[in-house]
Amino acid sequence: MKILIIGGGNMGLTYAQSFLRSHIASKEDMMILEKSPQKAAELAKRDIGTVYGRAEDCIQQSDLVIFAVKPQDSSVLFEHIKPLIDPQQVFLSIMAGVKLSTISGSLGAEKVIRAMPNLPAQIGMGMTAFTSSDAVTRIELVMVQNLLNTTGKTVYVEKEEAIDAATAISGSGPAYVWFFMKSMMDAARNMGFSYSEAELLVSQTFRGAIELFNKTDFTCEEWIEKVCSRGGTTEAALASYDKNLVRDDIIAGAQAALDRAVELGNG
Numbered sequence: 187m188k189i190l191i192i193g194g195g196n197m198g199l200t201y202a203q204s205f206l207r208s209h210i211a212s213k214e215d216m217m218i219l220e221k222s223p224q225k226a227a228e229l230a231k232r233d234i235g236t237v238y239g240r241a242e243d244c245i246q247q248s249d250l251v252i253f254a255v256k257p258q259d260s261s262v263l264f265e266h267i268k269p270l271i272d273p274q275q276v277f278l279s280i281m282a283g284v285k286l287s288t289i290s291g292s293l294g295a296e297k298v299i300r301a302m303p304n305l306p307a308q309i310g311m312g313m314t315a316f317t318s319s320d321a322v323t324r325i326e327l328v329m330v331q332n333l334l335n336t337t338g339k340t341v342y343v344e345k346e347e348a349i350d351a352a353t354a355i356s357g358s359g360p361a362y363v364w365f366f367m368k369s370m371m372d373a374a375r376n377m378g379f380s381y382s383e384a385e386l387l388v389s390q391t392f393r394g395a396i397e398l399f400n401k402t403d404f405t406c407e408e409w410i411e412k413v414c415s416r417g418g419t420t421e422a423a424l425a426s427y428d429k430n431l432v433r434d435d436i437i438a439g440a441q442a443a444l445d446r447a448v449e450l451g452n453g
């Protein structure tokens with residue numbers, strides 16, 4: 187199966203590397219279409235398949251076309267490739283917000299899958315939610331799911347709105363986690379730790395807390411209770427979070443991401 191990835195940025199490159207690393211696709215089957223000549227030259231050095239600069243040279247030979255450009259670049263791209271595509275090709279989009287109906291309507295193609303991955307896909311630890319149009323066959327869906335599975339865990343969702351919600355939670359989520367890590371590192375620096383000490387203290391704390399959570403059946407609340415001594419330090423920190431409505435802010439942030447996904451989908 188010939189796979190064409192359109193957009194060789196963070197996610198396009200991640201996908202190409204992941205498919206190759208897992209041997210689900212060979213270099214001969216992988217094509218990347220990248221419009222920036224500088225990026226295309228860098229990609230060509232990576233030995234991850236054939237890199238193209240023109241859609242005319244690669245679209246027709248592909249069985250699966252993956253859209254990994256920014257949502258804002260999608261309408262120009264669709265307009266350009268519409269005369270080149272075969273309506274029987276399968277299209278997979280990972281673009282935030284852009285709806286199945288927009289993709290099929292703009293291209294005149296029926297077999298469209300929408301997925302929302304995240305950046306830990308780079309190390310096979312990604313989380314992807316995906317859904318598909320009715321015209322995609324079971325075999326085609328399984329084929330795409332097998333590809334997505336090379337990047338981490340996947341979940342099929344029936345309702346397309348859940349893709350926008352997943353964008354706000356798991357798609358953007360790694361950035362929220364790094365934001366929290368950075369804030370804790372800033373606190374550590376203020377308390378006198380060096381940069382590398384702050385990094386070690388914080389990254390190992392995140393790793394330990396997440397591993398512990400994943401390896402047991404306790405909820406977050408139960409774990410929090412185990413850390414908190416009555417009248418102790420953790421309670422003081424959590425009281426400060428409560429007073430400053432940190433939880434509400436985190437929920438509002440995720441809601442802002444969801445609102446933006448919907449907005450991107452409306453053009």
Ligand SMILES: NC(=O)C1=CN([C@@H]2O[C@H](COP(=O)(O)OP(=O)(O)OC[C@H]3O[C@@H](n4cnc5c(N)ncnc54)[C@H](O)[C@@H]3O)[C@@H](O)[C@H]2O)C=CC1
Nearest residue numbers: 193195196197219220221254255256257259263281282303
């Ligand atoms: N970065 C992330 O963590 C995630 C991104 N996404 C989605 O993935 C998509 C790509 O995101 P990134 O890889 O971060 O962006 P990026 O900016 O790193 O890569 C996009 C690439 O597409 C190229 N491009 C734009 N128009 C093109 C065209 N007409 N033909 C060929 N190449 C073209 C650009 O030159 C650029 O190299 C976005 O739609 C985003 O919503 C989804 C989940 C996570």
Ligand SMILES: O=C(O)[C@@H]1CCC=N1
Nearest residue numbers: 282304353357358359
């Ligand atoms: O920030 C964005 O719009 C994309 C979608 C999810 C992660 N990055």
